[in-house]
Amino acid sequence: MSVMLLVLAQPAAAHPQCLDFEPPFKPLWHLEFCAQYEEFGCCDQKTDNVIAERYWDIIDQLEVAGDELCADTLKEIMCQECSPYAAHLYDAEDPYTPVRELPGLCFGYCSEFYGKCRHVVKYLTESQLLRDTSERDVSTFCSVVDLSDRDYCYPNVLKSPDLNSNLGQVVEDPRGCLQLCLTEVANNLRNPVLMLHSDDDTHRMFIAEQVGFVWVYLPDGSRLEQPFLDMSGEVLTTPWLGDERGFLGMAFHPKYRDNGRFFIYYSIQVNSKLEKIRISEMKVSAYDMNTADPYSERVILEIEEPAANHNGGQLLFGVDGYLYIFTGDGGKAGDPFGKYGNAQNKSALLGKSSAH
Numbered sequence: 423m424s425v426m427l428l429v430l431a432q433p434a435a436a437h438p439q440c441l442d443f444e445p446p447f448k449p450l451w452h453l454e455f456c457a458q459y460e461e462f463g464c465c466d467q468k469t470d471n472v473i474a475e476r477y478w479d480i481i482d483q484l485e486v487a488g489d490e491l492c493a494d495t496l497k498e499i500m501c502q503e504c505s506p507y508a509a510h511l512y513d514a515e516d517p518y519t520p521v522r523e524l525p526g527l528c529f530g531y532c533s534e535f536y537g538k539c540r541h542v543v544k545y546l547t548e549s550q551l552l553r554d555t556s557e558r559d560v561s562t563f564c565s566v567v568d569l570s571d572r573d574y575c576y577p578n579v580l581k582s583p584d585l586n587s588n589l590g591q592v593v594e595d596p597r598g599c600l601q602l603c604l605t606e607v608a609n610n611l612r613n614p615v616l617m618l619h620s621d622d623d624t625h626r627m628f629i630a631e632q633v634g635f636v637w638v639y640l641p642d643g644s645r646l647e648q649p650f651l652d653m654s655g656e657v658l659t660t661p662w663l664g665d666e667r668g669f670l671g672m673a674f675h676p677k678y679r680d681n682g683r684f685f686i687y688y689s690i691q692v693n694s695k696l697e698k699i700r701i702s703e704m705k706v707s708a709y710d711m712n713t714a715d716p717y718s719e720r721v722i723l724e725i726e727e728p729a730a731n732h733n734g735g736q737l738l739f740g741v742d743g744y745l746y747i748f749t750g751d752g753g754k755a756g757d758p759f760g761k762y763g764n765a766q767n768k769s770a771l772l773g774k775s776s777a778h
């Protein structure tokens with residue numbers, strides 16, 4: 423199972439995407455070389471510099487050969503890596519087919535390119551097919567370089583108002599819904615139930631699995647090998663995918679940065695029979711900011727659970743500084759316990775959100 427983050431994106435018709443499958447962005451710094459993409463595209467300054475270096479290497483070789491006709495076209499082609507439509511141009515959207523070595527060129531443009539630049543193909547790509555066809559004839563070469571989708575081949579992709587009018591804007595559809603796209607931030611997790619940050623400027627993300635592990639993800643997306651917290655020995659759950667019991671909630675204290683306190687919510691079984699949910703406070707280790715102190719647990723509240731389902735589990739701090747605990751109604755179906763169920767019973771802690 424994987425965890426996805428919503429990223430604001432584009433109108434429905436347009437679907438800009440970079441070669442790494444990430445959404446395009448406004449680069450932090452000015453782009454010297456592929457300057458047309460410095461407002462919105464797929465290159466940061468570093469990638470821009472790498473492309474420029476490759477370009478000047480090729481130009482050097484062309485000068486030796488006395489052939490510089492192609493310089494502008496070459497630059498145009500090389501900068502397509504920075505296009506907000508790079509994934510379309512290079513056919514990178516399908517991870518099961520190889521990424522193109524050259525951007526997809528519309529036939530007319532490709533013919534021009536062939537006329538001026540066929541001798542640079544050998545510097546641009548290692549692909550034997552492209553190199554061979556560049557020495558054969560224009561129609562063979564351009565049928566290889568062509569992109570079957572007319573709207574997205576270069577330079578058509580620049581001309582379509584549908585694709586370009588709202589680039590980089592957050593767009594609403596006619597019903598007022600924002601257009602969003604998803605980006606994967608983690609995978610290979612077992613029933614991930616929550617993702618939190620600790621609001622301490624470390625920019626770590628904490629992802630909890632229902633079986634009772636909390637993992638630390640660093641800002642670069644990598645996951646630390648040791649879990650932040652391992653409650654798998656205490657937590658009651660089963661391998662059954664639909665089990666609603668387990669490690670269900672966690673919240674960092676608003677002053678976590680100073681006091682290292684956080685709160686957890688999980689299912690337990692007492693004397694191998696009675697089932698409860700438990701809410702505890704814990705602290706981070708005094709020696710390692712990426713590990714919880716396993717001996718720090720202080721139980722705050724335990725509530726008996728009459729059934730295996732509907733266990734709630736959300737823990738949140740309000741702006742008032744109180745910890746809010748959201749409990750389920752105790753389970754079965756239709757809140758059947760007591761005279762009028764648990765949720766409407768003010769003496770029952772089940773089926774409530776309560777502040778502490």
Ligand SMILES: *[C@@H]1O[C@H](CO)[C@@H](O)[C@H](O)[C@H]1NC(C)=O
Pocket residue numbers: 759760761762763767768769770771
């Ligand atoms: C309300 O909940 C309490 C605590 O679980 C229980 O003792 C009581 O019988 C319930 N009342 C009704 C009317 O169901």
